[in-house]
Amino acid sequence: MAGVHVATTINGDAVEYVCHPRETLLDVLRNRLGLTGAKEGCGTGDCGACSVTIDGRLVCSCLVLGAEADGRAVGTVEGLASGNALHPLQDKFLEHAALQCGICTPGFLVAAKALLDRNADPSEEEIRYALAGNLCRCTGYDKIVRAVAAAAKEVRTKKAKG
């Protein structure tokens, strides 16, 4: 079967790959490009563990074909930190113990980042709605919600200081 040639941008870097027409973006990221941050929980759009952004929009990479990424800008959890400096969301997840087994964490981080990019000061309700597409079987969500609120505050303070 003919492969599809794709030229895309991932976390700001130009990337090219050839994939099977039925292969999902999630499988391309994990199996071809070694970006194993995004996880496969369900493969059906229900758990959010595979969350990435495409042209800035949050999506489930398990429901996107690798071929669809051609010419787009993909953002994954690997792009959150800058060098050794963690993103405030990552810092606050650690500080608030917002993870246990960690399988859901990359998805939560990417979804939370997408929320903060459009809403710098989300209420608890807004955080819970924005993360409704991410499932966690360990934490009970409370610590995740608190970590996101704390990270939002941190980002706001940093911005205010310039």
Next chain:
Amino acid sequence: MRYAAPTSMKEATGLMAKAKGKAFVLAGGTDLLVRLKGGFVEPDLVVDIKRIPAVTKITKAGGGFRIGAAVPCAELGENAALKKAWPGVVEAANLIGSDQIQGRCTIVGNLCNASPAADSVPAMVAAGAKAAIAGPRGRRTVAVEDVVSGPGKTTLKKGEIVEAISLPKPKPKTGDAYLRFIPRTEMDIAVVSAGVCLTLGAKGVVKSARVALGAVGPTVIVANAAAAAIIGTTLDEAALEKLAAAARAACKPIDDKRGTVEFRIEVAGVLAKRAAKIAYQRAGGK
């Protein structure tokens, strides 16, 4: 399976028309890819329509709106003018799935997937939305309720692709609303749903109305008798009771794990009443 991403509708309908074997349009993929991965469909060709510039935009047309078939539902919620004109349609579209799903899913995909429980469809039907269809033999426009013929079945012919949904310019003093019943607040499939659109005349009297019910029949039910029950009234308690009774009488639901026949019929009446009240308020009625 072959993947094609044409850049014009002509090319896309040509590919669909000439395809040997099973060909599917790919919009957001939130239904198609789930079915593909689950082995429920085995496409020979998938035609991705997201590279066709003409269907990736929401445009104003004659005071109304034309929503391209590749526009993700999240964009509907971000369009202030559309939200102001058709809040019920936008709310219904924004109820689909999570933020992740919203980033991909389309109202045309929701319609063409032909699930009886599709959230955006009763709202579109109530609003009088039309589907613009392109095909190898030219274009045609049909009412949204005429696109679906049964669970998983549409009236689209080989090679035909829905290009856009058009919503008319709302008449003065018009309001619409959509409500669904699910056992939780997010991420679930409607057990029953109702969309209502109404226009007021003088003194808060309902001049015209449309009522559409979801998940209580093989396709969305256009409940004309329910609409007739509130026309000429100020939506007083008696009119609302008549509306509920007519809505219930129009239901032909099935029993399944999500709800029983009795439950669905009962709730259809409740939701029709509540949606009508919201639509009435939005139309400026008190």
